Amino acid sequence: MDQKLDLIIGSSVTSGKNETFSAIVFVNEDMGVQDFNYVSVFILVSALAIMWDHDAIYQQVKAVGSEFYKKGIQVVNRPTSQFLDRTPWDDRNGEAFGPDPYLNGLATGLTHFLLYEQETNRTKNANSIDPNPATGPLPYSSNTDDKTLHEAYLWPFYDAVKNGMGAVMCAMIKVNNTLSCENSDLLLQQLKTELGFPGVVYPDTKAQSSSASDSATNGEDYGASNIWTTSVMNALLANGTLSEARLNDMSIRNLIGYYNAHLDNGLQPAEPSDGAWVDVRGNHSKLIRKYGAQSMVLLKNENNALPLKKVRRMGVFGAHAGFIVGGPNAEISIAGSGPTYQSHLGTGTGSGQASYPYLVAPLVPLIVRASEEGTILNWILQDNYTASAGSSLIPSVAGSTFVAPSYAETASDSDVCLVFLNALSGEGKDRTELYNADQDTMVKTVADNCNNTIVVINTIGPRLVDQWIEHANVTAVLYGSLLGQESGNSIVDVLYGDVNPSGHLTYTIPKNESDYNVDICYTSQCNFTEGVYIDYRHFDASNITPRYPFGHGLSYTSFSYSDLTMPHSQSRPLHLSTAPTGHRTVGGYSDLWDTVANISITVKNIGKVNGAAVPQLYLGFPESAQQPVRQLRGFERVELATGKQAVVTFPLRRRDLSYWDVGAQKWLVAGGEYEVVVGESSRDFAVNGTLVVRTHG
Structure with missing residues (x-):
């Protein structure tokens, strides 16, 4: 029992055989190992997202991970999928992958869970700004409906969990008026049950409240030693507030990522001092x-x-x-x-x-x-x-x-x-x-x-x-x-x-600041009344012409798009069950991840120099799904020599055709016609077609 209590507060653990499990080390920054010498400074993750390149994302994250590994660090407190860039005035947008959940999800991240979308009033302190103190205590509460939460803010974490994320940082704010780090709806129901997340939940700085029981029983797995003291936790165990089963779950979650990544093989170096000559940069x-x-x-x-x-x-x-x-x-x-x-x-x-x-x-x-x-x-x-x-x-x-x-x-x-x-x-x-x-x-x-x-x-x-x-x-x-x-x-x-x-x-660059629909919230109740309509979804719904649309980017050469191949039409519709029928697993229902259609297009470099095209696929849903005008559902970066062409295929997963049904509490597929457009931005479409879906069950 003492070893378990040491483990969940980040202490090293010694067994009766004099074997020691060294405490897991957490360090900031996805651009490089913070506060260490002889490390690299990589491009910011927002720059990485701008590449729209699956392989580049993997290669940089692999390189960053290798530097952390060689510095003896196990958990990187980055990258982040929230902020989702709800407002352009959020000062940490550069640390994230942008406001599109699909692109954000494929890049993946681990912080901040969930709806942490601004810095103003994030904690109760002398710098808090609340023109109406009667509205309640700070930090602010991000308040949103269930459909918005799933279709925008929770969406990227499905990908992150499915792809092996081992740790999640809960935020220092409130969600629907409950602190994120003791919000059972967020942590126990949505993250650990609905998404099937098997790893550890740990708090951001100042995110854990002084109530040991509220954080321990509502989903936080790693906590501060001055709050989760041995005497307090033993008292909670003795009076039944904290069950031994829950403590076991917390202990396992603190270790599962460590063993899943094979960090127990004895090969990782120990953490050196900040200035030690341990050069991990390579090439x-x-x-x-x-x-x-x-x-x-x-x-x-x-x-x-x-x-x-x-x-x-x-x-x-x-x-x-x-x-x-x-x-x-x-x-x-x-x-x-x-x-x-x-x-x-x-x-x-x-x-x-x-x-x-x-x-x-x-x-x-x-x-x-x-x-x-x-x-x-x-x-x-x-x-x-x-x-x-x-x-x-x-x-x-x-x-x-x-x-x-x-x-x-x-x-x-x-x-x-x-x-x-x-x-x-x-x-x-x-x-x-x-x-x-x-x-x-x-x-x-x-x-x-x-x-x-x-x-x-x-x-x-x-x-x-x-x-x-x-x-x-x-x-x-x-x-x-x-x-x-x-x-x-x-x-x-x-x-x-x-x-x-x-x-x-x-993201979208507008002509005027007023073209954006979300500003900073200065009260303790921050209501996400815009729903999923942020960035290009808002510009499309409001018919606002941007200066430069989401997805825009020129080249020193030119590309043509042709031969859109649609596998499912009126004469040959795609047949899907309305609700997923798979089993629950890591990442939610297993069949959410099934590829149900492949749409292809031919891209040709028609210019005079070699270059890389980034064709983007957007879907418009049937009206019954209550979705934005169109949404990103595929992209690929393809390098082409002048005069050369390539066939680019966009795999559509079941979840890419799904919407969140609040009543059913499931991702459902709407039957009907799906508009398919492919081009070089959310407003520049070269080809279009129609995908027809028939649902049953």
Whole structure:
């Protein structure tokens, strides 16, 4: 009994045979091992999602996992499927895979369970904001209906559980007015019974309440030693509040992932000290550079401004192009970070901040290119620079003065102008802006004086561009998330065409902030009245034209789509039972995961350079299912040499055709016609067809 009680509070356990089970080690960050030396800083998971590449997701996660493993760590407190980017003002959107449950689920994650969609009022503290204290105590409660919970927020965790997730972090907020870490509906019913999750539930920082019984009996398996003390837990066992069966379940859940991953084979190294010379990086820098480049989205490219050819005179503008005075490992505040970063931004903040071995800012490879190609390169690395032509801002040296150039002067002397922008936010405080006045003024000033102005943006979430996107001299926009230690190399690889961009947006960029339908909630009762209608589902339902739609991304080449093959039509419908008939297993009913149809399309590279297409399949459901206009249900990244073509197949699982029926408390399939469209974004459809389903039982 004492060993079990030690196990569930994260203590090492010694048996009577002097055998010791060392406590499992938990460490933050999916970009790299936080607070350790000699580790890599990978691209942010939001950048990984932008690649829309199943294999790349696997390869990066494998590489990250190997570094944690070699540092003696068993549990990575990342990545996250919630935040689901319900609101663009949520400051941790960069740590997640975007607002589409399907894409989010295939990438998978383990935190935060569930409905944790903003930082404001996440805990009861001095910084809490509640204009009406009578509405109740903080932290806030995310309140939603059962259909929304399943079809949006719970959906990705089905995939994560099915694919072997061993641990889940419960959030520090409330769900439907019960703390997440003692919410039996969430943890015992939905996670452990409905989804069949066999692993451990452990709390986020400050997420466990002071009530030992409420957390232990309602689904939390790993807790704080100052709350689950030996005396308190023994008292709960003695009075029957906590059963021995439940304690056994908690103990097993703390171990099952460890043994499932074969960590008991004695091969994993022990955890070293933070600064110990244990270099786990291998050749990961090459993978980071490659994936960073592949994750960049080409939003605009007028007159083939990109890729850059041999440039005579280039101007570079913005703090994001260069370096802060000290760094790159200066700590970024866990609260109140941003809204921009006055240096090159390659990693997140707070628990989402990785530990650089080095950082490549874009100015470095640009200088190398200039030296190789004879380019004259000038730069102003400041977002709010105000010097005018002829002003003397630098002190005299030996009787001489240096003249500080202006934006206008430097821009007008350049054949190509590169303007670098970033948007920073992170754990602890939500975003205050989706565009930045200083940066936008810089872009417009440069563009007014340079007829080939190219804007590069790295951001943790949506960054609006309508202040200048239609300026005649803004010829191209390259856009992405945070790219880790090789960031500058990745960006310059795309700018010069060494890599053909193939990233696609994982969220919608609107024309106006007001086009979004969900803001930050400032009361303790946060009602998800929008249901599943976030991001492109909202834009489609409200018939709002975005600046750039979900899934958008250009290339230096062009692709054609043809020969949509539909296996089931009116004459040959797909026959399915209305409700699943399989047995309960890890991931829910077993037949939810059956492939019930394969839809294929031919993609051809009709351009002049090699490139990668990302065809996307969207489904429109029969009206009886009460679903959005259309939803992502398939994607694939396919590399094609010029003139070559390939057949891309989209497997549809039973769950991809299912909707949540509140009355039946099951995933049901609606009979009828399903609209099938395939194209390059949620608004750009090349081909379409109809899938016909007949249901029985």
